[in-house]
Amino acid sequence: MSTRLKQLRSLFDQHKIDAYLVDSGDRHASEYLAECDERRAWISGFTGSAGTAIVHKQEALLWTDGRYHQQAAQEISSEWTLFKQGLPNVPSWTEFLSTSSHSSKLFPSGSRLGLDPNLLSITEYNSLLPSLELRGISLVPIEENLVDQVWGEERPKRPKEEVFRLEEKFAGESAERKIERVRARLRKDDVFKADSKSVGKKCWGMIISQLDEIAWLLNLRGNDIAYNPVFFSYLALPTSSSSKPTLFIDLDQVPQRVYEYLMKLNLLIEPYEALNEFCRELQGKLSPNELVLLPPRTSLSTALSLSLSLTSIVPSHLSPITALKALKNPTELSGFRECHKRDGVALVRYFNWLEKRLGDGIELTEYDAALKLEDFRSQLPLFKGLSFTTISSTGPNAAIIHYSPSKTDSQIIDKNQIYLCDSGAQFFDGTTDVTRTLHFGTPSEEEKRCYTRVLQGHIAIGSLVFPSDTVSGYQLDAFARAPLWKEGLGYNHGTGHGVGSFLHCHEGPQGLGSKLTANDAKLQAGMILSNEPGYYKPGSFGIRIESLVAIVEKETENQFGGLPYLGMESLTMCPIATNLIDLTLLSPDELGWVNEYNFEVMNKIGALVKETGDEEAFEWLEKSCQPLEREG
Numbered sequence: 001m002s003t004r005l006k007q008l009r010s011l012f013d014q015h016k017i018d019a020y021l022v023d024s025g026d027r028h029a030s031e032y033l034a035e036c037d038e039r040r041a042w043i044s045g046f047t048g049s050a051g052t053a054i055v056h057k058q059e060a061l062l063w064t065d066g067r068y069h070q071q072a073a074q075e076i077s078s079e080w081t082l083f084k085q086g087l088p089n090v091p092s093w094t095e096f097l098s099t100s101s102h103s104s105k106l107f108p109s110g111s112r113l114g115l116d117p118n119l120l121s122i123t124e125y126n127s128l129l130p131s132l133e134l135r136g137i138s139l140v141p142i143e144e145n146l147v148d149q150v151w152g153e154e155r156p157k158r159p160k161e162e163v164f165r166l167e168e169k170f171a172g173e174s175a176e177r178k179i180e181r182v183r184a185r186l187r188k189d190d191v192f193k194a195d196s197k198s199v200g201k202k203c204w205g206m207i208i209s210q211l212d213e214i215a216w217l218l219n220l221r222g223n224d225i226a227y228n229p230v231f232f233s234y235l236a237l238p239t240s241s242s243s244k245p246t247l248f249i250d251l252d253q254v255p256q257r258v259y260e261y262l263m264k265l266n267l268l269i270e271p272y273e274a275l276n277e278f279c280r281e282l283q284g285k286l287s288p289n290e291l292v293l294l295p296p297r298t299s300l301s302t303a304l305s306l307s308l309s310l311t312s313i314v315p316s317h318l319s320p321i322t323a324l325k326a327l328k329n330p331t332e333l334s335g336f337r338e339c340h341k342r343d344g345v346a347l348v349r350y351f352n353w354l355e356k357r358l359g360d361g362i363e364l365t366e367y368d369a370a371l372k373l374e375d376f377r378s379q380l381p382l383f384k385g386l387s388f389t390t391i392s393s394t395g396p397n398a399a400i401i402h403y404s405p406s407k408t409d410s411q412i413i414d415k416n417q418i419y420l421c422d423s424g425a426q427f428f429d430g431t432t433d434v435t436r437t438l439h440f441g442t443p444s445e446e447e448k449r450c451y452t453r454v455l456q457g458h459i460a461i462g463s464l465v466f467p468s469d470t471v472s473g474y475q476l477d478a479f480a481r482a483p484l485w486k487e488g489l490g491y492n493h494g495t496g497h498g499v500g501s502f503l504h505c506h507e508g509p510q511g512l513g514s515k516l517t518a519n520d521a522k523l524q525a526g527m528i529l530s531n532e533p534g535y536y537k538p539g540s541f542g543i544r545i546e547s548l549v550a551i552v553e554k555e556t557e558n559q560f561g562g563l564p565y566l567g568m569e570s571l572t573m574c575p576i577a578t579n580l581i582d583l584t585l586l587s588p589d590e591l592g593w594v595n596e597y598n599f600e601v602m603n604k605i606g607a608l609v610k611e612t613g614d615e616e617a618f619e620w621l622e623k624s625c626q627p628l629e630r631e632g
Contacts, residue, residue, distance in 0.1 A: 002079060006041055007150040008055055017114035017140050019107070022053035022147055024093065025118065032224050034179040034232075036156040039147040046074045048402060052093040055107050056114075064095045066492020067401040070538060074400075086492060098131035103294065109136030117141040145382045153459050158249050161223035163231045165261055166502065168219065168429050172331025175219045175265055178324070179237070179245065182206075182217065184322035186239040191293065204290045205238035206319075207279075207308075212503045213321040218247070218265070220258070222500065227291070227388050228504055229426055234275050236282075244268050248275045279308045285601075317401075318521075322509055325500070327526040332501040333550060335429030336528060336571050339382065340548065343425055343432040344573035344605045345612065351438065358415040358440050365412055366392040366405035370423075387424035387431050387505040394419050398437070398542030401493055401534070415440040418447055418541040418546035418580075424505055433505050433530055435546035438577045449487070450535045450545050451580040456483035457533035458545045459593045461495065465554050465567045466523075473512035473519040473529070479510070480533040491534045499528045499548055525566055547572035573601045575624035583630050591628060598625040603609050 005381070008020065023040040041047045043055065048068035054061045063083040064072045065313075072082055083090055096102045107113070113132075129139060148155060168174055185191065186205060192198035208214055211230035215221055220233025234248040246268040254262070254269065262269060270278065286292070291314050320369035328336070350373045357364060370392040377383055389404040395417035397403050405411070413419060419440065437451060442585045457480035464479060473496065480495040496512030499505060509521035510529060525530075532546030549568035556565045575598050583591070601626040 004150060004412065005055060005060055005079060008146060009057055010148060011116070011146050012057060015114055015140065015142055015146075017112045017142075019054055019056040019113050019219045021113060021115040021120065022055060024052040024124065024600075034156075034159055036158050036624055039145070039151075042151060043147055044080060045077065046072050047075060047425065048072060056091065059106060061093075061096075063096075064215055069492070070400050070404065080234070082392050084431060094128055094131075097137065098128065098135065100135055107135070107137055109375035111136070112138045112140050114140045114142050114146065116145045117143075120144070158232065159224040160253050161231065162255050163220050163222040163249070163253050163258055164255075165258060166215075166221050166428070170331070170335060170502065171219045172329040172335075175217065178217050178219075179265070180241070181324060182237065182320055184243060185324075186237075186293065191320075192291065192314055195588070196290055196430055202290050203239050204282075204286060205236065205240075205243075205294045207275075208235040208237060208319075208320075208321065210319065210321070210417065212500055212507060213319060213325065214247075216325045216500070216503060217321060218262075218267075222253070227386055227426070229236070229384065229502055230376055230504075232272060234447065236275075236278060242453050245490070246270055246278065248272050248278070283308050310569065318509055322507075325503075326498055326507065326510055326521075327524060328501060328528060328550070329526075332430070335427075335501065336431075336548070336550065338495055339425075339430035340425040340432055340571045341573050341608060342380045342382075343434070343603050344378070344601065345608045346373070346380055346425075347423075347436070347574040348605065348609055348621045348624075349376050349612065349614050349617040351436070351624075352614075352617040353418075354413070355438075355620065356616065358413060363412050365410040366394055366397065367407050367410035369407050369413060370405060371421055373421070380425075380427070382428040384428060384502070385427045387426050387433060391420065391435075392422075393542065395541060396539050399536040399540060399546075400542070401536060416442070418443070420542050420544060420545065422546065424543065426502055430501055431505055432572070433499060433546065433548060434572045434574055435532060435544045436574055436577060437543045437545060437580065439580050443580050445582075447543075448580055448582040449585070450489065450537070450541075451577075452582040452585045453483045453487055453489060453574065454533050454535050454543045454545055455581065455594070456585070456590060457481060457495075458531055458547070459590050460596075461531045461533075462547070462549065462568050462570060463593055465556065465565050467561070467564050468525070468553075468564050469561070471523055471566075472521055473510060473523060474514070474516050475512050476523075477512050479517065479530075481514075484533070484535060489535050491536060493534070495533055496529045496531050499530060501528075523551055523566065524552050525553050525564075528571070529568075531568070545576065547574075555606075570597060570600065574606050575601050577623065578624070578626075581628070586630075591630065595627040599627070601625055 022043055040053045046063055048061060048064055048071055051062060051064035060080045062076060062080050066086045069084045078289045085092055091102050132343030152546050186203045191203050214233050214235045215230045221229035224231045236246040244266055248270050250272045255406055293314055354369055370390040391404050393403045394411050394413045397411055398418055398420035420437045422435040460479040477495050484490055494511055498507040498510045500507040510523055511519040513519040529549055530546055531549050532544055534544035536542040548571040549570055551566050552569045554565045554567040576594055609621055
């Protein structure tokens with residue numbers, strides 16, 4: 001990495017900068033990045049999805065959160081200074097830059113911080129600029145990415161895979177209807193309510209850069225980013241139905257059948273690079289009373305920052321598409337239920353296969369085991385690929401929250417240690433994400449106690465009933481952590497995230513977590529969430545139990561305030577491991593929940609496992625779903 005840092009710094013004098021912001025943000029296991037955009041990983045060696053890298057003339061700085069503290073410490077060299085966000089007295093990267101007590105030595109008055117305006121959101125830019133100006137620090141947008149210049153010919157090419165149509169039998173709603181619903185939302189008087197200076201002005205429309213929003217809106221999918229069925233594009237959506245939307249996409253990616261479909265949608269198709277010119281022309285057409293709405297994560301791209309006046313654009317608090325996409329329609333909910341049954345079959349066959357081979361003394365690496373799981377999934381109907389890199393981890397590796405084995409660096413799975421498997425798949429009718437923690441030998445009392453506390457948190461979320469008016473994931477998060485808190489334990493990640501329908505495995509706005517700003521969305525029937533508390537003992541073991549749930553209405557004896565009440569419907573159909581449970585810690589209700597869940601799994605996928613002809617897997621499922629009874 002030293003050569004790469006030296007080459008990057010050699011460009012600083014040319015642009016009259018003292019440091020360069022390589023990348024910032026959380027992209028959830030590379031969901032939004034193609035290999036050609038993995039600049040932070042290339043320059044630093046850190047492959048986690050969340051983090052900020054700043055290269056200064058004198059030092060290289062990296063920030064990441066609790067999910068990646070261990071991983072980052074292992075992956076980066078001594079040339080880098082690691083800031084473990086979330087720990088006491090550790091500033092975020094924005095706090096570091098904006099507070100002189102943290103950065104006065106590296107960033108005195110007069111310092112210049114270079115950045116690629118395509119990679120910093122408008123929100124981040126506008127919030128950071130005033131505090132830096134007070135300190136005399138300048139932000140310097142540089143049109144050509146400096147890391148790309150150093151990467152040169154070795155940088156992978158941008159993918160240009162053909163897009164394809166997602167049939168309405170899977171989407172549940174036509175693209176025409178979706179477009180009209182978004183336009184109706186843009187016509188509402190409160191569309192600019194998050195920006196007081198813009199209230200009362202007219203919304204011209206939206207410039208959409210979120211790839212999953214474009215894919216959802218148009219009922220199209222692609223293959224440009226690993227594990228995510230999206231395609232590189234932009235979409236300009238005017239509010240007026242008399243004005244045609246414009247899709248900016250590499251024309252080679254649009255086969256004739258998709259082109260004809262887009263023509264029926266009354267869309268214009270322009271080259272991907274034509275957004276710049278479109279924005280310049282749009283700027284000249286906007287009236288003084290018209291504003292363009294941008295989703296909150298929209299990049300401060302060269303196109304938008306130079307072609308549209310910043311006084312003409314308003315980053316929205318929440319994209320209307322994000323809110324609509326989060327509420328799954330009946331077809332999508334049905335698809336989630338069905339694909340999770342099929343997915344459960346693959347998981348059962350895999351765990352049986354793994355346990356038998358370990359019992360026979362066959363050596364298996366974490367990587368080879370992950371490939372076998374993918375093989376089982378690939379045999380399923382409507383399978384389109386994995387939804388993220390499989391986390392197949394044994395013993396100490398399971399304590400690295402987002403660990404994933406590589407072909408060249410993978411441990412032998414030890415049957416006498418905890419095994420954590422976090423995996424998922426993309427199907428035409430839904431997306432799966434499931435974690436099971438197992439032990440194929442005799443677990444220790446400590447492992448059982450910790451596992452049971454995690455399980456109690458999982459049960460607490462899975463069995464919650466709550467009013468439908470104002471409850472958010474932030475309000476519910478503590479239910480999952482409370483059993484661990486009894487032991488003085490915890491975990492440094494969220495408890496749950498939203499999931500797309502044959503889209504991103506992580507989507508908003510809903511979430512379960514201890515950070516208010518990231519989990520303040522009101523939970524509503526039709527949303528999909530993960531339920532994944534955990535515990536990680538560095539150097540020893542890691543535990544996580546994750547299932548996906550749908551938020552559904554619940555019948556209650558009373559309805560205080562006249563409100564309907566909500567709860568969780570289990571979607572994931574894979575047994576909860578029972579040999580790791582300390583039964584003395586479970587309440588009767590918790591014990592009943594485990595037995596009922598495993599009974600439901602057996603009832604819903606038992607016949608499907610039998611249909612595969614894998615009798616051993618069926619026997620493993622029967623054994624795993626046997627009801628637990630408290631001794632005495």
